[in-house]
Amino acid sequence: MILVQDVHKRYKTKRGVGKWVLRGINLVIPTGRSVGLIGKNGAGKSTLLRIIGGVDYPTKGKVVRNCRVSWPMNGGGLEATLTGRQNAKFTCRIHGHQADLEERIQRIEDFAELGTYFDEPVQTYSSGMKARLQFALSMAFDFDVYISDEATAAGDATFVKKAQKAFDDAVNRASLIMVAHNEAKLKSFCQSGIFLYNGKAIWYEKIDDALAAYRESIQ
Template identity: 65%
Template sequence: VSWPMGEGGLEGTLSGRQNAKFVCRVHGHQADLADRLAFVEEFSELREAFDEPVSTYSTGMRSRLQFALSLAFEFDVYISDEVTAAGDAAFRKKTATAFKEMADRAGLIMVAHDEGTLKEFCQSGIWIHAGKAYWFDAIDDALKAYKEAIPQ
């Protein structure tokens, strides 16, 4: 299971490249380190910022790096928390394409506030309300339950 895509786990004093190297080493990828770093650098589109401290990154830049790092490894299940909202329109399209490819080979647990995103990537849903989790086989049913619980 992946770490939450687009969330924490980066050391601010290290550059994007140094963070990526650390994560690759933690996951035992010494032999193909150069290939994984090249992937992260290209996919994140951080350009020269890849070699700058992560503490100087905007929220969107951090999300780009985390998303690229997550894709650099093959997990059985990926966890995503609003990561498709990061970046400009072109990057959002790129992440959507990557999510679709990922969903073909792995499971995806997604948290999102955008109904369209949930419908695009999810077949089923879990609605958490008042401390209880409710499973729905169809994402539309989960969204309906959520909407009905919102006070008018």
């Protein structure tokens, strides 16, 4: 379970403090339920994901994680000058998997299906390839909740199918918190939804209801 308690966030900008991006988010996100995060561009979806993932901090309020939460897969975690393999090795090592490194790297390589690009620097990757690698990397570790910002949705159709299968296989042990703008993808991955609007979050038990609320707000 992840508890989000009265989370406020604003960033410092060159001209002092910026405006509030999040203003009082209260959520209880149960484990074992995949959740789609919906909202306009700039609604604070990525910010909230980063705060839930523990790599950014709320200006006010707090997040309690009672489960193993993955790092947010949004662009972070990959060093552009290193190859896919080097990034994979680094990620395995900092998670304490030195002993079974080879085996895990093999799993990541197989899952990402990057071919010879696995040994090329990440800066040469397309966004879809980066998404594949990021997804493969986080799936190589056992988390209770995986956090994905567009990453899962950025791959092509074959990869999305594969990612979905990986999640279906892991459905009893893991869930997903994801951001996506594609309704079909959200529906196929998630059961519940969070709708972000004006810095507040509304929890919907069913993803369809969250999508309906979102559609209503942009009309």
